[in-house]
Amino acid sequence: MVKITDVARHAGVSPSTVSYALSGKRPISEETRRRVEDSIRELGYRPHAGARALASSRSNVLALVAPLRTGIHVPVVMQFAVSVVTTARRHDHDVLLLTQEEGEDGLRRVADTALVDALIVMDVQLHDPRLPLLRDLDRPSVLIGFPAEPDGMTCVDLDFRAAGERCVEHLARLGHRTVALVGSPPEVYVRRTAFAQRVVQGFTGAADRAGMASSVHPCEASPAAARRAAERLLREQPALTGVVVHNEAVLEPLIDAFEQLGLRVPGDLSVTAICPDELAASLRVPVTSVALPSAELGERAVGLLMRKLDAGGEPVPGATLLPPRLTERASTAPRAAPGA
Amino acid sequence: MVKITDVARHAGVSPSTVSYALSGKRPISEETRRRVEDSIRELGYRPHAGARALASSRSNVLALVAPLRTGIHVPVVMQFAVSVVTTARRHDHDVLLLTQEEGEDGLRRVADTALVDALIVMDVQLHDPRLPLLRDLDRPSVLIGFPAEPDGMTCVDLDFRAAGERCVEHLARLGHRTVALVGSPPEVYVRRTAFAQRVVQGFTGAADRAGMASSVHPCEASPAAARRAAERLLREQPALTGVVVHNEAVLEPLIDAFEQLGLRVPGDLSVTAICPDELAASLRVPVTSVALPSAELGERAVGLLMRKLDAGGEPVPGATLLPPRLTERASTAPRAAPGA
DNA sequence: TTGAAAGCGCTAACAC
DNA sequence: GTGTTAGCGCTTTCAA
Numbered sequence: 177m178v179k180i181t182d183v184a185r186h187a188g189v190s191p192s193t194v195s196y197a198l199s200g201k202r203p204i205s206e207e208t209r210r211r212v213e214d215s216i217r218e219l220g221y222r223p224h225a226g227a228r229a230l231a232s233s234r235s236n237v238l239a240l241v242a243p244l245r246t247g248i249h250v251p252v253v254m255q256f257a258v259s260v261v262t263t264a265r266r267h268d269h270d271v272l273l274l275t276q277e278e279g280e281d282g283l284r285r286v287a288d289t290a291l292v293d294a295l296i297v298m299d300v301q302l303h304d305p306r307l308p309l310l311r312d313l314d315r316p317s318v319l320i321g322f323p324a325e326p327d328g329m330t331c332v333d334l335d336f337r338a339a340g341e342r343c344v345e346h347l348a349r350l351g352h353r354t355v356a357l358v359g360s361p362p363e364v365y366v367r368r369t370a371f372a373q374r375v376v377q378g379f380t381g382a383a384d385r386a387g388m389a390s391s392v393h394p395c396e397a398s399p400a401a402a403r404r405a406a407e408r409l410l411r412e413q414p415a416l417t418g419v420v421v422h423n424e425a426v427l428e429p430l431i432d433a434f435e436q437l438g439l440r441v442p443g444d445l446s447v448t449a450i451c452p453d454e455l456a457a458s459l460r461v462p463v464t465s466v467a468l469p470s471a472e473l474g475e476r477a478v479g480l481l482m483r484k485l486d487a488g489g490e491p492v493p494g495a496t497l498l499p500p501r502l503t504e505r506a507s508t509a510p511r512a513a514p515g516a
Numbered sequence: 517m518v519k520i521t522d523v524a525r526h527a528g529v530s531p532s533t534v535s536y537a538l539s540g541k542r543p544i545s546e547e548t549r550r551r552v553e554d555s556i557r558e559l560g561y562r563p564h565a566g567a568r569a570l571a572s573s574r575s576n577v578l579a580l581v582a583p584l585r586t587g588i589h590v591p592v593v594m595q596f597a598v599s600v601v602t603t604a605r606r607h608d609h610d611v612l613l614l615t616q617e618e619g620e621d622g623l624r625r626v627a628d629t630a631l632v633d634a635l636i637v638m639d640v641q642l643h644d645p646r647l648p649l650l651r652d653l654d655r656p657s658v659l660i661g662f663p664a665e666p667d668g669m670t671c672v673d674l675d676f677r678a679a680g681e682r683c684v685e686h687l688a689r690l691g692h693r694t695v696a697l698v699g700s701p702p703e704v705y706v707r708r709t710a711f712a713q714r715v716v717q718g719f720t721g722a723a724d725r726a727g728m729a730s731s732v733h734p735c736e737a738s739p740a741a742a743r744r745a746a747e748r749l750l751r752e753q754p755a756l757t758g759v760v761v762h763n764e765a766v767l768e769p770l771i772d773a774f775e776q777l778g779l780r781v782p783g784d785l786s787v788t789a790i791c792p793d794e795l796a797a798s799l800r801v802p803v804t805s806v807a808l809p810s811a812e813l814g815e816r817a818v819g820l821l822m823r824k825l826d827a828g829g830e831p832v833p834g835a836t837l838l839p840p841r842l843t844e845r846a847s848t849a850p851r852a853a854p855g856a
Numbered sequence: 857t858t859g860a861a862a863g864c865g866c867t868a869a870c871a872c
Numbered sequence: 873g874t875g876t877t878a879g880c881g882c883t884t885t886c887a888a
Contacts, residue, residue, distance in 0.1 A: 179866085190874065192867075192877090196867090208874080227864070230864090230882085232866075270631065272610055273580070275601050288560075521881080531859090564880085568882055571864050
């Protein structure tokens with residue numbers, strides 16, 4: 177194994193000069209830098225990660241805690257993970273993958289052993305048991321999602337409440353007066369996952385303010401459940417003309433079900449969704465949607481973490497709520513004249 | 517930060533004794549072990565990962581290279597990753613997540629810096645450019661998938677050729693004489709991904725041997741493409757009564773398309789798939805399938821890697837091909853009497 | 857069964 | 873602008 181002293185000897189400089197040439201933490205003459213770089217290349221030198229971590233107390237590794245529970249759309253998690261890894265690499269960091277099941281012990285372990293410098297935690301619950309722990313750790317962390325009491329934490333998320341509002345407003349503007357929200361599976365609400373609740377709040381609030389009739393329906397992630405939801409909606413709200421879907425897994429089967437029940441989308445029923453843009457755009461009837469910006473969330477999370485790791489940096493904002501972006505597609509249209 | 521010397525002092529022993537008590541690499545008297553363990557607990561001691569890695573030249577971290585290209589079913593990747601992380605933890609290892617995009621440089625980097633002890637590489641191509649590199653690294657690796665020339669490598673995969681055969685044999689036994697394979701998206705074949713090709717070989721070989729008429733149709737991962745494939749199949753093979761689907765994304769829409777074209781499953785058309793069991797079992801018409809055992813593959817891969825890391829261990833098998841397990845469900849039935 | 861001590865390869869304070 | 877050197881916290885010989 178080639179080590180820093182080998183490079184130093186080969187380049188005719190001291191080990192610290194090699195180290196500084198690599199880190200840029202002190203000025204090096206152009207001439208020396210070139211010699212060092214040549215030697216590094218020639219010898220194929222790679223600094224030993226463990227030695228580095230020990231000497232600098234920085235591992236340059238981030239922990240990512242990924243959720244794998246039911247009710248969470250897998251591609252979204254994956255896309256987010258990819259974005260985190262990619263962004264971390266741009267900042268010269270690697271990513272250690274932890275599963276939710278590892279739980280609080282896992283977080284404590286990777287932090288206390290100095291395996292990682294910082295942590296990203298996804299799928300935060302309203303009253304997440306990991307919060308006290310994260311506050312207690314001596315390493316910075318960023319949450320994807322908002323707990324009920326985010327004090328002292330750094331949180332990033334889509335503004336789900338605004339997203340719910342945005343969908344309703346869009347439908348209101350098109351003249352719809354009766355709307356329904358088809359939401360996440362019941363267990364997501366039972367766990368009191370923050371984002372699902374916020375969509376409901378935004379949806380209901382906006383509907384109330386606009387004087388619209390509204391209802392909310394959690395829905396399992398299966399085509400059969402979608403079908404049942406569709407039937408129930410039409411039965412309970414015969415005047416229904418606008419639907420907001422916050423459930424990736426049932427978006428397509430739900431539209432199918434509506435059409436099989438004799439309703440044209442968007443002719444009879446306008447549908448909007450909160451979901452990844454690729455999903456909304458790829459359906460048979462491209463769906464008007466508020467984007468779930470996984471990639472941007474990942475970038476933001478890593479960016480914030482990097483700022484927190486910068487000793488000298490100014491404090492980072494506690495809350496980053498990405499404003500909803502609604503893209504109009506083929507699934508929404510003005511309400512047909514009643515009786516027309 | 518509590519360090520090993522603090523524990524040693526507190527327990528009234530030497531640092532090496534603490535180290536050995538932790539690693540079990542030499543016998544410790546019951547009495548001493550208890551004292552050490554008490555001190556560790558009392559002080560909340562956690563060995564520093566970097567220091568450990570430096571002194572022992574073992575990081576206890578595995579690299580997992582996950583594919584994110586198009587044509588790969590995301591939930592399968594995710595399930596596999598989870599299984600790798602979970603199994604690795606059982607062996608006291610953590611998992612570093614690398615994206616395919618990092619490419620060969622990424623592999624070389626994490627190996628050469630001693631960030632990881634070993635590597636797991638998914639989505640191996642028939643002529644994978646990473647193979648020479650992996651052979652060259654001084655760290656063990658395991659491939660998920662089989663390259664054309666697996667010499668000297670350790671590979672794990674479902675026996676896709678046998679899986680293709682198994683599906684055809686099942687259909688043959690039910691009396692079907694004309695079969696079609698709806699396969700992965702074209703780009704998967706263009707990349708010459710090993711597993712996709714092998715299914716085709718198994719499928720075609722078994723059909724030929726049984727004297728069945730057969731055809732193969734790559735298919736994009738969209739409902740529209742599924743619909744087109746269904747129409748084309750019926751047009752080109754009017755006698756078709758058996759279909760094998762090796763494409764998670766289109767399994768459901770394909771069945772829908774067949775039924776909309778007036779064919780009952782399994783009445784007129786028997787359908788089998790190669791896909792995760794959960795997917796096959798969850799469809800409206802539960803599908804007879806050969807399971808894609810992501811979880812078991814992940815376990816196997818980690819298990820093999822651990823054996824390779826055991827200095828004293830005997831050599832591990834180069835090839836591990838999991839035999840196909842076919843589960844009969846509601847989508848296959850004996851061929852209806854012709855003209856009935 | 858235990859202890860002493862020499863590294864592991866790097867960083868960063870200190871000195872020039 | 874560069875060199876010297878003392879650690880970083882642990883593992884593992886070597887010695888008892």
